[in-house]
Amino acid sequence: MALLKRSSPSSFSPVRYISLPGLVIWVMVTYIAVDLGMHLSSSEHGRVHKQVMKELQSSLASRFAEKAAAEDESKLLRLDGEEDEAARCNSVEAHMDVFEGQARKPQDPWNQLKWGLPPADCRVKGHLIERLDPLNNYRRGVALGFTTDLDDKTQIEHWFLGTKEDLNQAxxxxxxxxGANYFTSSVMWFMHRYPCDFTEVHAFEADPTLFKFPPGWDEERNWVEPERHGWAKIKSRAGHVPSWLLSRIRYYNKFAGVIDNASSVNITRFMKHELKLKPEDTVIVKMDIEGAEWPILREWIQDPDMPKLVDELFVELHYWHPDNNWESVKQWTREDATRMLADLRLKGFYAHYWD
Structure with missing residues (x-):
């Protein structure tokens, strides 16, 4: 019988030599013992692991349920708030929420510090908008003594819809x-100040002596070498504008109104059928047409398509006021103007008073 020699006297067996069958039996018994121990250990570990996982899953499920319940409650509160606002703002009177600036207080930021106005209670197009101020809506900055510039528009700049939505995506x-007046009075003002790169401009001015295109310059050939600070200087004179901008502007020497004739354009028809504007287009309208705005706006209020086409409206409502004494618009009052703006907002026009 073959014998195997152990290499160390400190072996498991007290004898130094064991037979091959005995070794096989010993190995098998050892394997079975180790396997059984591992199985028992694994079973216990598995049981504990399953218990821990069960408790963890239960805890996570509970947390997810609590979070979902909290989100549902928050959503319901938000929806309730939106429904409350929608119900509360479903009238012209609600949008006539006006700034009572005449009630002066010792600490009055809106009359002593703020150029603009506080937000109105009712949103328009889902966004906050300035509260109406019938007392000082006509050249507010001048009325409050903040500036002597009669054309200052600081009070409306931070309410631009273009600061709340990216209108450049269209x-x-x-x-x-x-009522474009001079080129610099509103066309250039909007090109400079409004946060949208307009692809086309349509300017209506009935007085041919007012609107004149300024000289243009070629931007691509107008750069000089960068100076030592790494800046580039543009060689242009005051009053000149880039030629590419001038190419986007079309001038109409006609009145904007509600009828079509030799001197007037039905502006609603023009926008819908001549320009073929769509709700997905970005459309900003400024209106200052010396009383002709009233019939246009009355028409727009009755037309559900117009607030979908016009993203933002800036309008000067002409009415009789002792400070301006506009006899031609004596039939309209400041109350009429406030109500018209409120009605425009109610119908979905993001409308501001333009002076």
Whole structure:
């Protein structure tokens, strides 16, 4: 019988030599013992692991349920709030929430510090908008003594819809200036100040002596070498504008109104059928047409398509006021103007008073 020699006297067996069958039996018994121990250990570990996982899953499920319940409650509160606001703001009177600036207080930031106005209670197009101020809506900065610039528009700049939505995403971005006056009075003002790169501008001015295109310059050939600070200087004179901007502007020597004739354009028809504007286009309208705005706005209020086409409206409502003595608009009052703006907002126009 073959014998195997152990290499160390400190072996498991007290004898130094064991037979091959005995070794096989010893190995098998050892394997079975180790396997059984591992199985028992694994079973116990598995039981504990399953218990821990069960408790963890239960805890996570409980937390997820609590979070879902909290989110549902928050959503319901938000929806309730939106429904409450929608119900509360479903009238012209609600949108006539006005700034009572005449009630002066010792600490009055809106009359002593703020150029703009506080937000109105009712949102328009889902966004906050400035509260109406019938007392000082006409050149507010001048009325409050903040500036002597009669054309200052600081009070409305931070309420631009273009600061709340990215209006540049639209492929077609249109500015319509009704009563453009001089080129620099509103066309250039909007090009400078409004946060949208307009792809087309339509300017209406009935007085041919007012609106004149300024000289243009070629931006691509107008750069000089960078100076030592790494800046580049543009060689242009005051009053000049880039030629590419001038190419986007179309001028109409006509009145904007509600009828079509030799001297007037039905502006609603023009926007819908001539320009073929769509709700997906960005459309900003400025209107300062010396009383002709009233019939246009009355028409727009009755037309459900117009608040979908016009993203933002800036309008000067002309009415009789002792400070301006506009005899031609004596049939309209400051109350009429406030109500018209409120009605426009109720119908979905993001409308501001333009002076």
């Amino acid at each position: 492929r077609r971005r249109v500015f319509i200036d009704l």
